[in-house]
Amino acid sequence: MTGVQPERGAGQEVISDAPLLRVRNLHAHIGSVRGVVRAVDGVSLDVGRSQALGVVGESGSGKSVMARAIMGLMPPRSGRSGEVLFQGRDLLTLGRKELEEVWGKQIAMVFQDPGRSLNPVVRVERQLTEGMRRHLGVSKSEAHGRALDLLKEVGVPDPERRLRNYPHELSGGMRQRVMIATALACEPDLLIADEPTTALDVTIQRQILDLLRRVQVERGMSLMLISHDLAVVAGRTDRVSVMYAGKLAEIGSTRQVFDAPQHRYTHALLGATPTIDHQRHTPLRLISGSLPPPTNLPPGCRFAPRCEYALDACTDPGPVMESVGSDHDVACLNRASSDASSMVGDLVGR
Template identity: 75%
Template structure:
């Protein structure tokens, strides 16, 4: 593991038991994250992005199973006990969840939720932790921070709760921050503020960031590299600019083709990806996007395409990758 490589995930599987069978939420994902790097993870809802993040953190439900390796600073997190993981959470890896209203304790004041981790992991006194909590609220742009420290979460707006959640995640100076759909249920203006805040604190602190979203616009321009997931597997990964400007996987191209643009003709139909995500308990063989792909052949259903390097920092798992003269507008609509 190189000195600048912070996280290395290899052949990660995360299966969850359900009444309908075993949900193959994450099914063989491999990726790397370097120190100080921002990685975007995109895909439709249900593609396995959030479960992958929870599998990395060790926050899986009781009826679940994880295999593979998750090396963080060379240490395999999958082999750690719950007690050992408590020393990792907050201090080394922190997570900003989708819904701060559910993640923050509704009956505990903001100050205590900010200071608990600092006193445990950093050994700060009550007054030192309170002073740092105030500084954190200022850093994340919470107005009137002295008053907000004494507030309960329900007394704050959605945007303020998310800023508090980010402050909680930053409290113990983690090396990796995982932001799982951090703009869910926020209006457009607040979404942009929160996303810009995440990018700013990540850059200022030199920490690594994994930004998870179903919205391509969220990760575009705010990440160094982007990974595209579909039905529990990785379809494409590479430098963000290259992935967005020259997508090679058919699914990535279809996602971009279905995204409205400012130049879209008024009242004209939008491009759509036909069909829906396959059942996670009974996924199709081979490429899981094949049933929805107009370029699919019999070979696509025979075996899962391997992730093949096609550039210095670009890899794709597709037997019929998009080339420079093709765009999914011509191919979707099978």
């Protein structure tokens, strides 16, 4: 797999050629009454130091399960295999106590629903300062000052008052900002943001996304931004990976993938995304069919049953990830033409 050299984003400086996070052949399965759900099936990717990686795909493609498998937050009746090397240390080999030393201090996560992630009966200050006092060993007064600074950094007005609030006393956008502040409290090297703007209105969505990008650049940390919305990652990431039914379809620099999508699924996703210059009263292009059931996945390319360009070889034996350029890999046997997309400028501008 190519692309281990991290791409520099605006205002960023790459510290080392070695990726901060290196995922190799990651598998994650969950037991269900209908059988084993192979939610993540052989995913390999890198997150460079001070780099933002976008992970996109339809709901049910395995993005969130991949993030939880990396963190070690899988539900009961589940399993993981492969390698998740964080700063050279395989997280899959760590026990619960060892992982607790990684969570928050080295890797932090912003979940989809802050209303469920924040403790409803604990004031904001305690939720912000608990991790600091445990991992950083700061005093109560110092933790209070750092909590105030964090709320200011993420744009929470009247932070002294908000520290005394319970989560239910805050708006959805305010709760998400508190969640981000909590994730940043111990100055992690990697922040995983899993659909961080779910259920927020579009104005607040943009504020939260711009906040994540700004904080990531200013702190020089790495970011994994997970979303089903291509426009979310287009202007806020350095690299992007496209997932479908538990597998990676395409990965490369954001500009390469959006300017010249090679996988037919990536091309179809871009074609189905509305843009500002879309002609009025004309239907959007749709992707026919739906994701295959995760307990009964098709052989070969998972997208083949929905792809009008599928070949016999797409299902037997199916494609493997191949390099199509510098830092651009794709798993497709009948790739789209290099000029397939003409909408990247519209998406990046959103």
